[in-house]
Amino acid sequence: MSVDAATVRRIAHLARIAVKDEEVPHLQGELNAILAFVEQLSEVDVGGVEPMTSVTPMVMKKRHDVVNDGEIADVVVANAPATEDHYFLVPKVVE
């Protein structure tokens, strides 16, 4: 498996990372090197083995349905670059 220049640009866009055109060939090489490294795993036969997504031998902890958080709008927006009346302000996302 390998990625082409277009895929590199697409991945960068999905991650909202600005990548200059001259950086693309270098990143393409890096990504392909990583993929080649991971590809070694395909040598292992995993037929019939269920994918393991967690190695923690415990059941998931759950919360009771009680309201014990929130009502801290000052804190929530404290680090936002722009706010008004406790709203976050972001550049307009519709025309």
Next chain:
Amino acid sequence: MNAPVQPSMLIKGATGDWEVVIGLEIHAQVTSKSKLFSGASTEFGGDPNAHVSLVDAAMPGMLPVINEECVAQAVRTGLGLKAQINLRSVFDRKNYFYPDLPQGYQISQYKSPIVGEGTVVVDLPDQDSFTVGIERLHLEQDAGKLLHDQHPTMTFVDLNRSGVALMEIVSKPDMRSADQARAYVTKLRTILRYLGTCDGDMEKGSLRADVNVSVRRPGAPFGTRCEIKNVNSIRFMGQAIDYEARRQIGILEDGGVIEQETRQFDAVKGETRAMRSKEEAHDYRYFPDPDLLPLELTQAYVDALKAHLPELPDEKKARFIRDFALKSEDAGVLVSERESADFYEAVLGQLADKARDGKLAANWVINELFGRLNKEGGAIATSPVSATQLAAIVDLIGDGTISGKIAKDLFEIVWTEGGDPRAVVETRGMKQVTDLGAIEKVVDDIIAANPDKAEQAKAKPAMVGWFIGQVMKSSGGKANPQTVNDLLKTKLGL
């Protein structure tokens, strides 16, 4: 469901008939006090970003902890949909970039949802009931709210709704008309409200639908579908489906091809339009959320929830028909809203003889009470006539104290003035006269005063109706009609 569709449901095109195929993804807000993964309130409204914890705002280092009640609500809903409950399900990250989603991903369930396949039986007036298959139900987080009209260049972000639990209920493509789709959503909403797992308030956004529409020649393979996003009323959904089906038929009949795309419904113009093209299509890059362990349930836990499920509309309807011989349609009206069924049951609970008068009570609840409430735009919760009062009126009819006609006057008095129906009947002398002697005297007087009519009645027995009318009028409607009828027949020699 791939049975031949009724011809009446087909849409006529210029080149022949078309069948519309509809599948729905319903987003139902879970009824809970706090959010799916945080302790912030789920209350509607509130000041901007008031019901927001640092988890909901996706501050670095915050970890989600699942709300056990939201899990229980999803399982209850699955049981109510007669669905498979998966004892092991997994939360995944659905990645996309938008200001209403501070995490940059929505925690959802992709490959392993908490609920699998189920069914909903839907009734349509004047048609046979039909079954809609449920594909799956999964738990996920709601997003925040964006306000675009507050500022010329900025969008305002309120995360109060961010992280509130949603159930996404995905149907199979089993509906064949806008009417069927509307009836399905109405039924699903009723089930959720009976279960108490979602309030179904579409105005507050508690229930939203993504509508998948495609068209095909009857019996042909499925066509390419378009998805209409975020339709927030049952009426708009019907309009959107009709418009979209026509649009697709127009393209196909002109020799064109349907592009799979996401569209939105413009309620003002009554049309759907493309939201984003294929090139900008989302690439969600789902993967299991490393912050959350798999959700594992025991069969005993599921069984305990099942043992405490309330009676659902289909069962309630069957019971009303079985125990009180109600017509299917009447039973359907009573169970269609939980409040209606609760009111009827409250009336039943106070009847002196519910086996005898259960059906009569249903007629009074539906025709007199609901009829009047509809006319005056009132709700059951604010009905001027209580279940206790209505039960008393039905008792009075049932035990022969008053006639059905007088009962309508009594209902009117109780509606406008209130009071205990039994006391009203006493103080206003509304009791039905069953005293044979008293009625006989009235009958004799009327016959004596109308000898010509009495003579005519011998030749034309239908004339007895006129006499009954006269006697009832003369007695102020209080004479027992059956007694009057019997007496007249004897006296007139019929």
